[in-house]
Amino acid sequence: MVLSNWFSKLLGFLGLQHKSAKILFLGLDNAGKTTLLHVLRDDRVAQHQPTQYPTSEEIHLPSTCGSIVLRAFDLGGHRLVRSVWRDYFPRVDGVVFLLDSTDRERLPEAATELTALLREPCLADVPFLVLGNKIDLPGAASEGELRNWLGLPPPPAAAAGSSGAKLGSWGRLAAFFGGPAGARQGGGGGGGERPVELFMCSVLRRMGFGEGFRWLSQHIK
Numbered sequence: 001m002v003l004s005n006w007f008s009k010l011l012g013f014l015g016l017q018h019k020s021a022k023i024l025f026l027g028l029d030n031a032g033k034t035t036l037l038h039v040l041r042d043d044r045v046a047q048h049q050p051t052q053y054p055t056s057e058e059i060h061l062p063s064t065c066g067s068i069v070l071r072a073f074d075l076g077g078h079r080l081v082r083s084v085w086r087d088y089f090p091r092v093d094g095v096v097f098l099l100d101s102t103d104r105e106r107l108p109e110a111a112t113e114l115t116a117l118l119r120e121p122c123l124a125d126v127p128f129l130v131l132g133n134k135i136d137l138p139g140a141a142s143e144g145e146l147r148n149w150l151g152l153p154p155p156p157a158a159a160a161g162s163s164g165a166k167l168g169s170w171g172r173l174a175a176f177f178g179g180p181a182g183a184r185q186g187g188g189g190g191g192g193e194r195p196v197e198l199f200m201c202s203v204l205r206r207m208g209f210g211e212g213f214r215w216l217s218q219h220i221k
């Protein structure tokens with residue numbers, strides 16, 4: 001068992017093994033979910049109509065994004081279509097939650113949706129990759145500001161006063177918590193915790209999300 005785990009990790013490291021994972025792309029309308037999905041699939045930025053109906057795509061992520069195969073579900077973020085999100089919760093391997101970091105007016109709404117998802121019992125063990133998108137635009141919220149809105153604790157390096165804070169909006173926040181945003185679950189690295197991490201990104205500039213998907217691929221069971 002230990003040997004086979006070690007072997008599969010080695011294959012993954014060498015890019016010779018692909019995981020297949022059911023991943024939900026969630027977040028408010030206009031966050032950039034469909035744009036991201038198509039950048040991942042075609043490596044091309046295009047304009048899309050607001051998503052009205054759920055769609056799914058099989059996406060082979062390159063080794064720079066973790067060498068995994070995603071069954072990615074783009075569910076649309078408009079208030080009216082959010083009611084279908086829960087139909088897709090069974091057997092999910094991961095959630096990618098996108099935020100428009102320039103839309104401060106809607107950050108409370110986004111935080112409420114994220115908190116509700118984190119409270120979902122059937123998503124209790126599911127890793128959450130949170131992407132603070134559109135940092136190419138002037139006035140985008142910083143990583144720290146988003147962390148405050150979402151109730152995420154500071155990364156350990158920043159809390160200890162190290163130079164990690166210099167990473168600023170391009171940096172990454174590592175946090176393990178569950179239940180409502182900001183509340184640690186289990187504590188101290190023990191059982192019952194699930195991984196949640198924030199990465200700042202620009203889908204348009206193709207920056208930041210690759211690191212996020214590498215992180216996610218490591219946390220998919």
Ligand SMILES: Nc1nc2c(ncn2[C@@H]2O[C@H](COP(=O)(O)OP(=O)(O)OP(=O)(O)O)[C@@H](O)[C@H]2O)c(=O)[nH]1
Nearest residue numbers: 029030031032033034035050051076077202203204
């Ligand atoms: N400046 C900038 N604009 C972006 C970025 N990512 C997406 N957008 C724009 O944001 C708008 C919304 O993008 P979509 O991908 O359609 O958003 P969505 O989350 O799928 O929205 P719904 O389908 O309504 O849920 C589009 O005009 C995109 O071009 C980014 O990184 N930077």
Ligand SMILES: [Mg+2]
Nearest residue numbers: 033034050051
């Ligand atoms: Mg869409």
